[in-house]
Amino acid sequence: MRMLLKDHNNATLILNVRILWRYGCSVRISVMAGYWIVNKTGLPILVKQDGTNTLAAGQHEAHEEARSLQPLLFSYADRDQPYLCTMRVGKKAQIGGTTHGQQTPWFCEKFSTDGGSCTRNLRMITSDGTPNREFCIGISVRRGWGRYMHTHIVTVAPRFLLFNNTKHNRLSFAQRHTISNPMDPVVNATHLTIIPGSSVVFHWPRVDRDTLLCVRLADEPMVRWSGGFLIDRTDAFHIPLRLQPSTILYQNAVHPLAPHCIFLNIEVTLNNATYTVCVSDADPSMLPPPLRVDNISSAPI
Numbered sequence: 001m002r003m004l005l006k007d008h009n010n011a012t013l014i015l016n017v018r019i020l021w022r023y024g025c026s027v028r029i030s031v032m033a034g035y036w037i038v039n040k041t042g043l044p045i046l047v048k049q050d051g052t053n054t055l056a057a058g059q060h061e062a063h064e065e066a067r068s069l070q071p072l073l074f075s076y077a078d079r080d081q082p083y084l085c086t087m088r089v090g091k092k093a094q095i096g097g098t099t100h101g102q103q104t105p106w107f108c109e110k111f112s113t114d115g116g117s118c119t120r121n122l123r124m125i126t127s128d129g130t131p132n133r134e135f136c137i138g139i140s141v142r143r144g145w146g147r148y149m150h151t152h153i154v155t156v157a158p159r160f161l162l163f164n165n166t167k168h169n170r171l172s173f174a175q176r177h178t179i180s181n182p183m184d185p186v187v188n189a190t191h192l193t194i195i196p197g198s199s200v201v202f203h204w205p206r207v208d209r210d211t212l213l214c215v216r217l218a219d220e221p222m223v224r225w226s227g228g229f230l231i232d233r234t235d236a237f238h239i240p241l242r243l244q245p246s247t248i249l250y251q252n253a254v255h256p257l258a259p260h261c262i263f264l265n266i267e268v269t270l271n272n273a274t275y276t277v278c279v280s281d282a283d284p285s286m287l288p289p290p291l292r293v294d295n296i297s298s299a300p301i
């Protein structure tokens with residue numbers, strides 16, 4: 001049987017009720033939600049059934065500003081609309097230290113909550129001529145287990161997750177176009193710094209620019225930014241961080257054939273709908289030569 005609940009906005013939540021009775025035993029009543037929405041993006045996200053004008057039950061003004069740490073119980077309350085879901089960023093989201101009050105969030109493209117995984121872009125459209133903001137998220141759906149076997153768990157996760165697996169270095173990450181003007185405080189606010197052994201959610205500051213990630217040692221101004229590299233595909237490689245001329249730092253960590261560089265190991269893996277970017281120390285003795293020259297011409301060089 002079904003049980004209908006109303007929240008303070010008069011939105012409807014439908015719960016499933018199972019009653020198990022056995023002769024000589026107590027009556028067991030189980031109340032279950034059809035769907036859980038688990039938000040791991042670090043963003044305030046609000047959801048609704050596609051085709052309806054009201055948000056799903058259980059969401060209030062605080063959800064417009066900060067994400068909920070608890071799963072949202074979700075159901076399709078309108079039987080006349082398709083059983084599809086859509087979502088948007090909160091109107092008072094504080095991103096990059098500022099409140100985007102002049103931006104209007106748009107609902108993303110609809111998606112199914114019955115299984116599988118997909119990606120969606122959450123857009124915030126500006127009205128003052130500044131660049132629009134867009135967040136890429138991953139959505140994965142699986143069935144619960146045990147007592148939750150009748151519930152679909154919809155996990156909304158960031159598309160990118162950055163890990164600092166180095167032993168001693170704080171790392172800074174930035175989109176490539178933001179490193180050209182280090183004195184701009186607005187641009188520097190988009191840079192992320194991670195201490196060793198920790199991780200952070202990453203969203204591109206500008207999706208209309210090259211989506212290439214750069215990394216540097218946060219506490220060493222004599223070490224330059226790396227070149228940009230892709231993080232939207234599984235891969236494993238090394239990147240060099242160039243030292244400023246006459247720098248004698250990290251002589252025990254440089255490649256013997258490239259004493260002007262420090263190397264880091266980058267590993268990009270895909271877990272459900274999230275790309276995990278792990279940065280770790282590279283052993284100089286195990287690295288291949290930093291440069292390779294292939295002569296494919298017919299003349300000796």
